[in-house]
Amino acid sequence: MELTYFGKKIVVFVLLLGGTTSAAWARFKIPPPCKNAFSTQQEETEGAKYAGEIFKQMPVLPDSSPISQYVQQVGKKLVAVTPGYRWPYNFHVVASDEINAFALPGGAMFVNVGAIRAAETESQLAGVMAHELSHVVMRHSTCNMTKQQSVGTWAALGQLGAAIALGNGALGSLASQGIGIATGLSFLRMSRDYEKQADLLGADILYDAGYDPRGLPQFFETIEAKYGQGGAQIFSDHPNPGNRMEYVNAEIASLPRKSNPTVTTAAFTRARDLANKEKTYTSKEMEAGAWKKSGKYALVAGGPATVIPETTGSSQTQNQTQAAGAARLSRASLGIDDPLVFYNGQAFSISYPKSWRKGEGQNGSVAFVPQDGASQAGIAYGAIVEGARFQAPVKNANDLQQATTAIARQMSQQNDGMTVSGNMQSTTVNGRPAATVELRGRSPLSSGGTATPERDLLVAISRPDGAVNYIIFVSPEPDYATLKPLFARMMGSFRVR
Numbered sequence: 001m002e003l004t005y006f007g008k009k010i011v012v013f014v015l016l017l018g019g020t021t022s023a024a025w026a027r028f029k030i031p032p033p034c035k036n037a038f039s040t041q042q043e044e045t046e047g048a049k050y051a052g053e054i055f056k057q058m059p060v061l062p063d064s065s066p067i068s069q070y071v072q073q074v075g076k077k078l079v080a081v082t083p084g085y086r087w088p089y090n091f092h093v094v095a096s097d098e099i100n101a102f103a104l105p106g107g108a109m110f111v112n113v114g115a116i117r118a119a120e121t122e123s124q125l126a127g128v129m130a131h132e133l134s135h136v137v138m139r140h141s142t143c144n145m146t147k148q149q150s151v152g153t154w155a156a157l158g159q160l161g162a163a164i165a166l167g168n169g170a171l172g173s174l175a176s177q178g179i180g181i182a183t184g185l186s187f188l189r190m191s192r193d194y195e196k197q198a199d200l201l202g203a204d205i206l207y208d209a210g211y212d213p214r215g216l217p218q219f220f221e222t223i224e225a226k227y228g229q230g231g232a233q234i235f236s237d238h239p240n241p242g243n244r245m246e247y248v249n250a251e252i253a254s255l256p257r258k259s260n261p262t263v264t265t266a267a268f269t270r271a272r273d274l275a276n277k278e279k280t281y282t283s284k285e286m287e288a289g290a291w292k293k294s295g296k297y298a299l300v301a302g303g304p305a306t307v308i309p310e311t312t313g314s315s316q317t318q319n320q321t322q323a324a325g326a327a328r329l330s331r332a333s334l335g336i337d338d339p340l341v342f343y344n345g346q347a348f349s350i351s352y353p354k355s356w357r358k359g360e361g362q363n364g365s366v367a368f369v370p371q372d373g374a375s376q377a378g379i380a381y382g383a384i385v386e387g388a389r390f391q392a393p394v395k396n397a398n399d400l401q402q403a404t405t406a407i408a409r410q411m412s413q414q415n416d417g418m419t420v421s422g423n424m425q426s427t428t429v430n431g432r433p434a435a436t437v438e439l440r441g442r443s444p445l446s447s448g449g450t451a452t453p454e455r456d457l458l459v460a461i462s463r464p465d466g467a468v469n470y471i472i473f474v475s476p477e478p479d480y481a482t483l484k485p486l487f488a489r490m491m492g493s494f495r496v497r
């Protein structure tokens, strides 16, 4: 994870990704694979589980729909020329009015009706699909997951939480990330580097499939012009790297000119007419779930239109649903009167309440959570200890403040609705300079459909080696005052090594 802050580059413990390849304009070369914690087999099986969950949570048109059939035909043309590992690609259409398309790890792609309506030509629609395929080819989702769990980003907290909740310690398993769409598929959020890579490979795929490769940047340009960066859902996962048109056009200019590339087809016009007539749902309506009773949508890939059961099928999913609905803990379960036990980590030690559970991440990160204080949706109660190393060592109070601000900012970026609240305070933790700041957000707990507010305390401690350890104390707002003395005791026990 790299972020630039006050002109300073921050590199959190391990850099897993190289930068963008920006060789001379030749056909885009797929960069060396990122460090990936998942085997292709895992990516397929776990990706298929996610896909199964999409069918339960979104109105997916059955394959019998002519719109689905059309999208599958376009998909087939693209897959025929898609390089790399032969993922079991499959294509589906979601009756959503949002302009979006997404591909899950393992190769299931979902194109929203809204995206078909927004495309002006078949090459534009194929363009966004080729872009999505390219993310699958380069395994960007599982690279993101690997990065998230190594960096110990906020997104990975849910993962740690899930591992603790499920007691399997399986941080490496996709399934432990929590499958609920409500919690967001944060691994689909692409960096600008990944976006550029997907644009360039996508343009090549489009070209090889016989399409006018300009369709790809055109699609993004068109919807950006019409709806703005904030107006189309696709931009939240696929941010514009800034000069998309320029670099894609440069890539295209490097390809031998073809005489009659496909710009659009009569089949596209027919499919778009049908898309315009197709009933679609807003995100709210999808969540409300009334569409499930309509019997118009498929429950499984390739399955018929069917009434979708409200309670989902497998026992595994039921467990996950239960886990996702973590409840507020009683005062007794918080462990505030427990004796503390000593944890000796790789680079630090800390004491935590005896009844709490611990979950260890990669790179020495650790989460401590009360029994039932975490679920698939994330950690509702507890403390997470992480390390961060910055390009310039943290040497003084000013550096530490900047580092703390950057960490807080990263937390807000990775967590919808999380904001810094209050001022940063300077302090010391066992003689080491430290800074604290509070954040507010939405707790994974919910009561009656509304999220409980969350209050977090971020404590950053400067290490003698110029790196920073930070502790995030997490609590639902109503329990914060009760937990605060315990948090203070834990903080007081923290020692860097």
Ligand code: ZN
Pocket: 131, 132, 135, 190, 194, 195, 198, 237, 238
């Ligand atoms: Zn993208």
